[in-house]
Amino acid sequence: MSLQSWVQNGEARLRGGPHPERARRDAELLLLNLIQRDRAFLISHSHDNLSAEGVVRYYALIERRLSGEPIQYITGETEFYGLPFEVTRDVLIPRPETEHLVEKVLALAANFQHPQIVDVGTGSGAIAVALAYKLPDARITAIDISAAALALARANAELNGVANRISFVEGDLLAPVANEKFEIVVSNPPYVAESDRASLSVEVRDYEPALALFAGSGLDIYRRLIPAARSALAPAGFLAMEIGCGQDTAIADLLAAAAFTQIEFTPDLQGIPRVASARLNSYSIANTA
Secondary structure (H helix, E strand, O other): EEEHHHHHHHHHOOOOOOOOHHHHHHHHHHHHHHHHHHHHHHHHOOEOOOOHHHHHHHHHHHHHOOOOOOOOHHHOEEEEEEEEEEEOOOOOOOOOOHHHHHHHHHHHHHOOOEEEEEEEEOOOOHHHHHHHHHHHOOOEEEEEEHHHHHHHHHHHHHOOOHHHOOOEOOOOOOOOHHOOOOEEEOOOOOOOOOHHHHHHOHHHHHHHHHHHOOOOOOOOHHHHHHHHHHHHHHEEEEEEEEEEOOOHHHHHHHHHHEEEEEEEEEEOOOOOOOEEEEEHHHHHHHHHH
16 A cells, blocks of 8 residues: 555544644655655655655554644654754753744853853753754753753753763752853743643653653642752843743742842744743842841
């Protein structure tokens, strides 16, 4: 049976799954991943046959997607900020919304000639790698509590040719760099409340790492991260974080209580405050040191 026919079969099967609206695209992506070809090849070779072994493997991929497994984990790859990334179930799949965080940090970095930036909870390395790619004069440190995540982040830095501009450190929040100072602290921390677990899609709830998703009430990590960032930042340095829907008021209060000023929120494409940024009040530090 032809490649085109197998895509049609896969599409029909996936129409009974959790995302029928993506059935055609997913069936095609899985086949292309299997044969390691691009869509142009599929169009020009649509009548080629799939081997018996290929048929078995394709059915296995379709069944994984039918169960709700994210297609990025099945293929082992995704794209973020126009760059290729490898992903496994050890890390969150980079989201388009997080690109707003990268954009904000790039704007903040313009305040410094050679910005020193630390990415807290780097996961796949998406933020750190994107920043290193766009800021060749920056010194970037990427921290994660997961050794498996750090290994993947290193691999992604190598994949994108920026491994020599990023230091990878294992540990909890900013503890591993307690004696260092940075102009910018950036983080996309866990911010989903445990009480919201049941409301998440099967792809997120059952497949993405809970350690990178859930944070008690949703604000638990921010309550630790913001004071830690206050200690890690150089005078007049910046903190930038991704936040969850409806968390902006609470985050503003936490930032103000930790002597941050210029508190701003950047909305995502749906108008939801998605990025919180603030500057450390250096006068306050000088008077409390």
